[in-house]
Amino acid sequence: MQLIKKYSSVYLRAGLAFSYLWEVADRLGIIGKHGQPHVGWGDWAHFLDYARQTMAFMPAGLIPIFAVIATLGEGLFGLMLLTGFFTRVAAIGSGLLALAFGISMAISFGIESPLGYSVFTVSAASLLLASLPDYKWSIDSLLNKNQQS
Template sequence: MQLAGNFKAPSVFLRIAIAASYLWASADRLGIIGAHGQPHIGWGDWQHFLDYSKQVMSFLPDALVAPLAVIATASEVIIGLMLIMGLFTRVAAVASGLLSLSFALSMAISLGINAPLNYSVFTLSAASFLLATAPYYVYSLDAMKQLPLCRRLDYYAGDHLIDIIR
């Protein structure tokens, strides 16, 4: 199997994996998937997440922690939904890379380099930036937006839209 140029399945997998990670973490901190103390629950409610955020952002004034936690959570939900739908995928992937890189650096500053490495936060950032380099995104709203253009130009060869999308 030739791997060079074969980005379709990996890009779909990256979109789903990154989106699921963001949406699951957001649901956890909002108490949607279970209460604090239950098995497989990290935070279970907003207060426990806020307490953790204060540890991670210990180098910032306390007054900034809560607003940044809200912004991070809202960003994660928005990025997660955009990636699942494949809407503005490249923008969402770059935003994900920057957001997760900021998480990784904050964790490294406050908790030591072991924390972001143990939780693969640098890996999430790198995977997000890699996703942003895909030439196009199959099974996405982005690809569906390209179809009318391809039909107007009388160009459609299966799912090989690479010449139009580049």
């Protein structure tokens, strides 16, 4: 049990970080082209079509702006979580971003959509990560060690 307690933050950080970074890579076409196996969007245009569906309740002119903000947030939070740099800030940001995404999905597609894709679970996991007292194998832990010396 001690081992789980000690390294659960590493698992949470990695799981969240790789999920965010995968989605960003997908919408930028890094994983492959649209229509290929294991590719969701494959390019920015297909992602933007999805963003328009997900945020259909918003003014059309704001949707591309929010799509860029979401992508930058996912990329930044993903890198911060992966490296453990300002982990608590990244985890809170990740939790709020996922919550906003889940609410948007629920409004546009119904509650089964964010529940089926575990979007609220990602949000809750991020907020749980933010509540942990320390982060093993992170830049934060290295900085804290150096400050204590």
